[in-house]
Amino acid sequence: MRADARRNRDRIVAAAKAWFATHGPEAPTEDIARSAGVAPGTLYRHFADREALIRAVAINNFDHAIAEATAAVSEEASAWDALVRILRQxxxxxxxxxxLTAYPHMHAVLKKERDAEQARKHMVDLLDRVVRRAQAEGTLRTDVGTGDVAVMFALLSHPVTIDPSATAQLASERCMALLLESLRAGEQHDQLPGQAIWPEQITEDRDRR
Amino acid sequence: MRADARRNRDRIVAAAKAWFATHGPEAPTEDIARSAGVAPGTLYRHFADREALIRAVAINNFDHAIAEATAAVSEEASAWDALVRILRQxxxxxxxxxxLTAYPHMHAVLKKERDAEQARKHMVDLLDRVVRRAQAEGTLRTDVGTGDVAVMFALLSHPVTIDPSATAQLASERCMALLLESLRAGEQHDQLPGQAIWPEQITEDRDRR
Amino acid sequence: MRADARRNRDRIVAAAKAWFATHGPEAPTEDIARSAGVAPGTLYRHFADREALIRAVAINNFDHAIAEATAAVSEEASAWDALVRILRQxxxxxxxxxxLTAYPHMHAVLKKERDAEQARKHMVDLLDRVVRRAQAEGTLRTDVGTGDVAVMFALLSHPVTIDPSATAQLASERCMALLLESLRAGEQHDQLPGQAIWPEQITEDRDRR
Amino acid sequence: MRADARRNRDRIVAAAKAWFATHGPEAPTEDIARSAGVAPGTLYRHFADREALIRAVAINNFDHAIAEATAAVSEEASAWDALVRILRQxxxxxxxxxxLTAYPHMHAVLKKERDAEQARKHMVDLLDRVVRRAQAEGTLRTDVGTGDVAVMFALLSHPVTIDPSATAQLASERCMALLLESLRAGEQHDQLPGQAIWPEQITEDRDRR
DNA sequence: TATGAATGAGCGTTCATTCAT
DNA sequence: CATGAATGAACGCTCATTCAT
Structure with missing residues (x-):
């Protein structure tokens, strides 16, 4: 791959990432291309269609997330601290x-490319390890599973649309703090409905419309 | 209003509600009309444009929500129980x-019709009263405000997109349970970032920009 | 025909006339119905479609125009004075x-109803008589025909769209005055191109798309 | 601009010009695009909306008209001859x-683009100069203004809808000849109503209503 | 390979006309 | 008969994707 092509590809992914973060995965390809400083044709030379672009962004993202999580694990004293840092920061x-939660097809989209699916799995596995270790060290309540944590986090990742935006940001942080508090191992826990949700409970077959 | 017109109007609102719930407020009016069993023109006879339809759905929704919340308040023994029932059920x-949190324009959209804005306000006020009463009775921690509760609830109202759907449903309930647990008044609470968020902190002017 | 039906019919024609005069013959039927104080269904009970309504308005108009022209002829001292009064007032x-000149299909539309076609013909015949009499009395130049006069008049009947509207009105009157001046019999006339145009030169078959 | 794009743009303008000339400025963009041999999207790539297309056609037209008028002025011996040639040919x-007279919004539409407004002004100024010069040379009666001439011409520019079309064409020319005759300076002119209308009398603010 | 023009299906909305009440 | 609700074809415009330059 030529150096300029490589550079264009990277810029498109970066632009798409920014648009997806602010406007969701349906952001106009034209705007993404413009942000990347390329013409639409170039975008489509690199990515067959919108889904391919989404996968590329996802892989990039998962990889960065994995790197950050790995750093947290190795730098924090306890699994709990690592978990808090990961989720908060x-x-x-x-x-x-x-x-992952933006639209229901996402799993189907990811599964079309081995790399994307692997990156996703890798990320989930990493989270799973941290969760189990935190439970082993007695800092995370044991009636929750990695699936619970993932769902919580996914829900908290939605943008909060209130004004002023500083309040929105704060609200989101407070919400996270509350949830983390409820996750910490302690004496008197309520009985949660059902059983802990672990990755195994989550079928990733989402294509049956 | 003629009986058939009333029936069609109701069916359109119901269909729109279903589509908005599953696909968000940008769902094609054509699909909504088809679901309601009417032609597109009929939809537009009842609602001047998409925004008017959104407002109608919102009013309908707010009214039902208010009714449910009112019932909870009058039937439950404590404000805390009422709050739990409202948020959970x-x-x-x-x-x-x-x-309300689907897209940033929503407040601007609602404000264009007095009824819609009033219903929203009514709903928020009701929640506010329950929150304050629960704090007064000592069951809800006092470092959170109605705004915190509303944001949490808004976030938890996003659909969880995992399979099987029974698990998704369960995950959502467990998440809510965890949050409620963290809201309950108790001994050793973490320090939450910032100050409690109350409705007053939330500017409803979202139309600038 | 019941009295109320008759009244509705008349009001619809009157409303349509007003709309056609200000907005042309494509004015929305809905607006016309509303102006007439009836529902759209009522309009369509009286007139099969837009063309039928146009014909009704045309007949009404032609009849009134004929009456006014007839009065002018009988009250004015000369054919010339009658012509001037007719065209000006x-x-x-x-x-x-x-x-008649609003859209090219008009003749075809009129021809679908005997009354409409007859009224039109009657009106043209009347104008033709006045023109010929004015020429006979030596007040109208003889190198123009009734067709010329009709065309002139049709053209001057278009609305003048300038601001302020008083100026538009005046401009239209001045234009008419100029044209009338050029029509008066006099010494030194320019040679007009072609031959005088008489009603016979005008084929009324306009339906070949 | 690429050669093919330029060509398409020109074809669209040409097609629009033809449709506007025959069906007015509300002609379906779809038909215009088809006439130009392009898809609807192409039309909208070149022109943001119908109004932009109207402006493009207007500019094109005004420019051509200005060129023709300029040629007439420089080639004809007198201002009168130039005026006659301009109006006739x-x-x-x-x-x-x-x-310009097709619908009342036209001025507002033109004013949204500097080029369009300038071209219009340029055209009017040119006509104004010819009119004043003809009056100075004693060939045009002095109780008419450029506004009168413009209005007359606008009115005579409407299509004459009679059959056969050769007769329509002739009728239009004869009408113009009559008007020109009445414009020529001479001995015994009728008193025209009101005062001469000059461009200054015509407010170009048509957007209040 | 990059460009940016062209495509055309799709959606929001209008309105002439039909039809159930 | 009148009403006014329903219909559905049509049109303006958008945007994901393809293709000529």
């Missing part, structure tokens, strides 16, 4: 989850 | 919040 | 000509 | 005036 992870 | 309230 | 005749 | 000027 990782913008990349936030976007990853937004993408 | 009201599907209408859930959709209401989804609509 | 008859609002009905003005609208008649506007309708 | 310029098909472009004829369409220009038809557009």
């Amino acid at each position: 990782s913008q990349e992870l936030r976007l990853s989850f937004r993408l | 009201s599907q209408e309230l859930r959709l209401s919040f989804r609509l | 008859s609002q009905e005749l003005r609208l008649s000509f506007r309708l | 310029s098909q472009e000027l004829r369409l220009s005036f038809r557009l």
Whole structure:
């Protein structure tokens, strides 16, 4: 791949990432191309269609999120601290989850490309390890599973649309803080409905419309 | 209003509600009309444009949500129980919040019709009263405001897109349970970032820009 | 025909006349119905379609124009004075000509109803008589025909769209005055191109698309 | 601009010009696009909306009309001869005036683009100069203004809808000849109503209503 | 390979006309 | 008969994707 082509591809992915983060995965391809400083034709030379672009953004995102999570795990003293840091601070992870929950087809879209599916799995596995380790060390309540944590995080990754935006930002952080508080191991926990949700409970076959 | 017209209007609102709930407020009017069993022209006879339809759905929703919340308040022994019931069980309230947070224009859209704006305000006021009463009775922690509760609820009202759907449903309920747990007044609370968010902190002027 | 039906019919024709005069013969039927104080269904009970309504308005108009022209002929001292009065003052005749020239299909539309066609013919015949008499009395130049006069008048019946409207009105009157001046018999006339145009030169078959 | 794009743009303008000339400025864009041999999207790539297309046609027209009028002025011996040639022969000027008087919004539409407004002004100024010069040389009666001439011409630019079309064409020419005759300076002129109308009397603010 | 023009299906909306009440 | 609701074809315009330059 020529150097300029490589550079264009990267700029398109970066532009798409920005648009997806602010306007969701239905953002106009034309706007994305313009932001990337290329013509629409160039975008489509690199990505067969919108879904391919989404996959590329997702892979990029998952990879960054994995890197951030890995750093958290290795740098924090406990699994709990790592978990808190990951959930609270990782913008990349936030976007990853937004993408994953942005529209129902997402899993089907990802599965069309081995790399995308692997990156997703890798990310989930990493989260799973942190969750289990935190439970093992006694800091995370044991009646929740990685699936619970993932769902919580996915939901909290939606943009909060209130004014002023500083309040929106704060609201989101407070919400996260509350949730984390409820996740911490403690004496008197309510009985949660059902059983803990683990990755295995989540079928990724979402294509039956 | 003639009986058949009334019936069609209701069917259109119902169809729109279903589409908005599953596909967001940009769902094709054509599909909505077809679901309602009417021609596109009929939809537009009843609603001047998409925004008018959104407002009608919102009013319908807010009204139902208010009714459910009112019932909860009058039937439950404590404000806390009422709050739990409202947040956990009201599907209408859930959709209401989804609509409200679906896109940033929503407030501007609602403000164009007095009824819509009033219904929204009425709903928020009701929630506000329950929140304050629960705090007064000592069951709800006092470092959160109605705005915090509303944001949390709005976020949790997003659809969870995992398979199987029974798991998605469960995940959502568990998430809500965790949040409620963290809201309950107790001994050792973490320090939340910032100050409690109350309705007053939320500017409803979203039309600038 | 019941009295109320008759009244509705008349009001619809009157409303249509007003709309056609100000907005041309494509004015929305809905607006016409509303102006007439009836529902659209009522309009269509009386007139099969837009063309039928146009014919009704045309007949009404032609009849009034004929009456005004007849009065002019009988009251004015000379054919010339009658002609001037007809062309200058008859609002009905003005609208008649506007309708006739508003869209190319008009003749075809009129021909579908004997009455409409007859009224038109009657009106043209009357104008023809006045023209010939004015020429006989030596007040109208003899190198113009009734067709010339009709065309002139039709053209001058178009609305003048300039601001302020008083100026538009004046401009129209001045234009008419100029044209009348050029029609008066006098010494030194320019040679007009072609031959005088008489009603016989005008084929009324306009339906070949 | 690429050669093919330029060609398409020109074809669209030409097609629109033809449709506007025959069916007025509300002619379906779809038909215009088809006539130009392009898809609807192409039309909208070149012109943001119908009004932009109207302006493009108008500019094209005004420019051609100005060129023809300029040629007439420089080639004819007197201002009078130039005026006669302009009014009689310029098909472009004829369409220009038809557009200008086609609907009341036209001035507002033109004013949205500097070029369009300038071209219009340029055209009017040119006519104004010829009119004043003809009056100075004693060939044009002095109780008419450029506004009178413009209105007359606008009115005469409407299509004459009679059959056969050769007769329509002739009728139009004869009408113009009569008007020109009445414009020539001479001994015994009738008193025209009101005062001469000059461009200054014509407010170009047509947007209040 | 990049460009940016062209395509054309799709959606929102209008309105002449029909039809159930 | 009148009403006014329903119909559905038509039109303006958008945008994902393809293709000529």
